[in-house]
Amino acid sequence: MTEVADALAQQVWDLVFAYDAAYDRAAQVAGLSAAQACLLEHLAGDSRPMGELASELQCDASNVTQLVSRMETRGLVARTPNPDDRRIKLVSITPAGRDVRRVVRGAFEFPSERLALLTDQEQRLLSGLLGKMLGATS
Amino acid sequence: MTEVADALAQQVWDLVFAYDAAYDRAAQVAGLSAAQACLLEHLAGDSRPMGELASELQCDASNVTQLVSRMETRGLVARTPNPDDRRIKLVSITPAGRDVRRVVRGAFEFPSERLALLTDQEQRLLSGLLGKMLGATS
């Protein structure tokens, strides 16, 4: 690696560190852990099977079971069996969950704050570079 | 936020997610948790007081106590009192710790892999943009 790449690696580290810390704080504002906030974020439109969530979050299914259980007791998500295949449990976000998710999103100012430091031109440039870096994602 | 910024925010999220996952995996290769690997990374040249580590890692001092304790029993770090101020414990990395740290660094291919997808020109460009984004770090 060249010196440029070394400095760049450090910058990426700093970015990730700051980003993670900011996300933790945003989740905490809503009384959630980062993992819980992340789960809410993955509950799009309707309802999703546990297994899908596990693979998206890249963690064990039993981990999702526990996460969902904790959040279910707090009324943030709901579990309903899939009538077509009763092995499958569909997880959906409740209105209360939607509220909490809104709070998290509102408190997570990091991206908009930092990206606002760049001009439109620069943002397009950065997007292009990140696209190239992430292109062949494993 | 514009549509460009939205897409960009998603790209940054993806980058951070992939980065975190890769770091976890690299640490695991060396039999460490991410937190432990991170601690080793903060043990530069000689030895550092616990308190300094806590503030750098942005966590409670008691958390560092536990981390260091676990790693001390595994012979990766050492604790020595500071003769000038005997309240202070200085943490240093052992030769074994250095070995393990080398393994982590070797297994953490994410930055070099991804940055290698960019030309020198593009890397300089990215570095400039990140510098601007991280400039006024809180």
Add this chain to the structure above:
DNA sequence: CCCTTTGATTGATTCACTAAAGTTTCTCGA
């Protein structure tokens, strides 16, 4: 010398995560 502050530890609790069974439901082939 007390008294306060500082640095680190201890104890208790919660959450995230993993691994290893265990349960229910489905599927498919004989």
Add this chain to the structure above:
DNA sequence: TCGAGAAACTTTAGTGAATCAATCAAAGGG
């Protein structure tokens, strides 16, 4: 159609990370 096996989720047990409150020991200041 029945039974073996797979699939999807749950349970249990154990570990690590993290935080908070309380404690302890050493400095330092009046």
